[in-house]
Amino acid sequence: MTYCLAIALEEGLVFCSDSRTNAGPDRVSKYSKMHRFSVPYERSMVILTAGNLATSQAVIAQIQRDLEEDTEVNIFNARYVSDVADYIGEISLKEQQKYAKKGGPNAGFNASATFILGGQIKGHAPELYMIYPEGNHITASDLYPYLQIGETKYGKPILDRIVRSDTPVETAMRCALVSVDSTMRSNATVGPPLECLFYRKDSLLPHEEYCILEEGHPYLADLRQSWDDNIRLAFDNLPSLSAVFEADPSPDQ
Amino acid sequence: MTYCLAIALEEGLVFCSDSRTNAGPDRVSKYSKMHRFSVPYERSMVILTAGNLATSQAVIAQIQRDLEEDTEVNIFNARYVSDVADYIGEISLKEQQKYAKKGGPNAGFNASATFILGGQIKGHAPELYMIYPEGNHITASDLYPYLQIGETKYGKPILDRIVRSDTPVETAMRCALVSVDSTMRSNATVGPPLECLFYRKDSLLPHEEYCILEEGHPYLADLRQSWDDNIRLAFDNLPSLSAVFEADPSPDQ
Numbered sequence: 001m002t003y004c005l006a007i008a009l010e011e012g013l014v015f016c017s018d019s020r021t022n023a024g025p026d027r028v029s030k031y032s033k034m035h036r037f038s039v040p041y042e043r044s045m046v047i048l049t050a051g052n053l054a055t056s057q058a059v060i061a062q063i064q065r066d067l068e069e070d071t072e073v074n075i076f077n078a079r080y081v082s083d084v085a086d087y088i089g090e091i092s093l094k095e096q097q098k099y100a101k102k103g104g105p106n107a108g109f110n111a112s113a114t115f116i117l118g119g120q121i122k123g124h125a126p127e128l129y130m131i132y133p134e135g136n137h138i139t140a141s142d143l144y145p146y147l148q149i150g151e152t153k154y155g156k157p158i159l160d161r162i163v164r165s166d167t168p169v170e171t172a173m174r175c176a177l178v179s180v181d182s183t184m185r186s187n188a189t190v191g192p193p194l195e196c197l198f199y200r201k202d203s204l205l206p207h208e209e210y211c212i213l214e215e216g217h218p219y220l221a222d223l224r225q226s227w228d229d230n231i232r233l234a235f236d237n238l239p240s241l242s243a244v245f246e247a248d249p250s251p252d253q
Numbered sequence: 254m255t256y257c258l259a260i261a262l263e264e265g266l267v268f269c270s271d272s273r274t275n276a277g278p279d280r281v282s283k284y285s286k287m288h289r290f291s292v293p294y295e296r297s298m299v300i301l302t303a304g305n306l307a308t309s310q311a312v313i314a315q316i317q318r319d320l321e322e323d324t325e326v327n328i329f330n331a332r333y334v335s336d337v338a339d340y341i342g343e344i345s346l347k348e349q350q351k352y353a354k355k356g357g358p359n360a361g362f363n364a365s366a367t368f369i370l371g372g373q374i375k376g377h378a379p380e381l382y383m384i385y386p387e388g389n390h391i392t393a394s395d396l397y398p399y400l401q402i403g404e405t406k407y408g409k410p411i412l413d414r415i416v417r418s419d420t421p422v423e424t425a426m427r428c429a430l431v432s433v434d435s436t437m438r439s440n441a442t443v444g445p446p447l448e449c450l451f452y453r454k455d456s457l458l459p460h461e462e463y464c465i466l467e468e469g470h471p472y473l474a475d476l477r478q479s480w481d482d483n484i485r486l487a488f489d490n491l492p493s494l495s496a497v498f499e500a501d502p503s504p505d506q
Contacts, residue, residue, distance in 0.1 A: 153406030157435035161484050174491050182410040196494075211497045222492045230490050231414050234483035238427050239475045244464045 001189035002150035004048035006116045007172050008128040008140040012201040013118045015046050016176035020191035021053050034195045037075050038206040045119030050150035055113040058095045081127035085117050089135030114149045154186040155179035254442035255403035257301035259369045260425050261381045261393040265454040266371045268299050269429035273444035274306050287448045290328050291459040298372030303403035308366040311348045334380035338370050342388030367402040407439040408432035
């Protein structure tokens with residue numbers, strides 16, 4: 001499994017991903033799921049991947065091959081980020097169809113993969129997309145500024161509570177890391193290292209901030225301990241239930 | 254959908270449930286999913302239900318009918334709570350099989366339901382079980398003191414961080430309410446009123462504390478506001494990422 005997310009802030013784009021892949025409990029590996037493509041001062045894009053590892057590797061390899069061969073449509077000559085989203089959707093669908101032909105030997109085999117694509121092309125605003133296995137895509141919005149792929153549920157409540165499009169960068173990055181860390185804690189198939197990147201709007205550079213946190217990295221240990229302590233404190237400061245019990249006498253049965 | 258959970262504490266058992274049911278977005282209703290059965294000073298049990306509403310209603314109705322008819326095995330004459338778990342599993346399976354006969358007109362129809370059963374019978378320790386649609390069951394443990402049914406993922410991280418078997422009752426009840434409230438926020442098919450109950454070990458009474466919190470109940474509003482504020486504070490107090498960015502200079506690409 002995998003958990004990746006991206007947040008569209010007024011100041012730019014935040015990306016965060018785990019690095020665990022598994023094909024059964026005895027085939028657990030580490031692969032980066034964060035792929036960066038940029039032409040400094042012209043365009044900068046980040047792709048996050050989830051789902052079938054063979055499919056997502058094939059898609060990233062095809063993107064790189066198209067760049068080397070300078071094909072008619074590639075990630076460095078597309079006019080809009082949404083065109084890149086279409087392009088990734090097409091490659092992904094084509095790749096999946098190779099292995100999942102109806103009635104073929106792989107019938108029922110799930111080669112699907114999902115992608116998050118975010119970035120900016122000179123002259124346009126930054127954009128953020130989630131690309132479904134079917135090849136179509138949705139974008140983030142001001143009201144719903146984040147997108148998630150993979151094992152998304154455990155890490156969603158904290159995003160819902162904290163993240164808005166005007167959230168400061170540092171808060172959004174911490175929130176992304178806590179969201180991934182909470183997911184690692186609840187699901188063994190999501191794991192370190194964690195990667196976190198911030199792209200500043202209109203910089204057109206690969207990133208303004210980037211970190212990779214291996215298991216045992218002092219910051220990750222600090223973050224966990226601090227979050228644990230702070231959450232317990234947050235609990236201790238919640239309103240007491242005793243008033244409720246007094247106000248609503250219990251019905252007997 | 255539904256979200257219910259129960260926690261086995263050293264001091265007793267905590268139960269919490271939402272009340273929303275839906276059969277499609279235009280068939281949303283409210284039903285209590287917390288059912289109490291007790292013989293004061295002899296036994297006390299609580300059943301939480303999730304899954305197909307017709308199945309869970311039929312199971313509760315059968316339990317009540319067996320009590321009225323004083324059948325050979327019922328919830329008031331079983332010797333162990335685990336026997337009651339077996340009994341519920343059998344009724345549930347029988348009920349599901351009525352509607353899901355292989356190759357029948359309902360083939361593929363999902364009538365499955367899941368239950369949490371907790372309680373105590375005089376002379377024995379309190380017990381807590383989750384009963385699967387297949388009729389078998391698991392119990393909570395000291396290392397893993399809570400059980401969840403329905404839409405379980407959103408509310409799990411907070412339980413993982415806070416709840417131990419020696420957690421004080423009030424903290425555990427607040428944590429259960431926050432867990433359900435977080436789930437309501439992230440999934441529209443989980444909704445109020447919330448019910449929360451505490452059974453004190455060896456009391457053999459229906460409950461020591463019970464509350465039902467309708468949407469708009471002042472405590473629920475207070476809890477949400479306070480939790481939102483406290484979580485934001487918890488965030489503000491997390492270690493700054495700036496040290497990480499300085500310590501690990503970003504690789505360029």
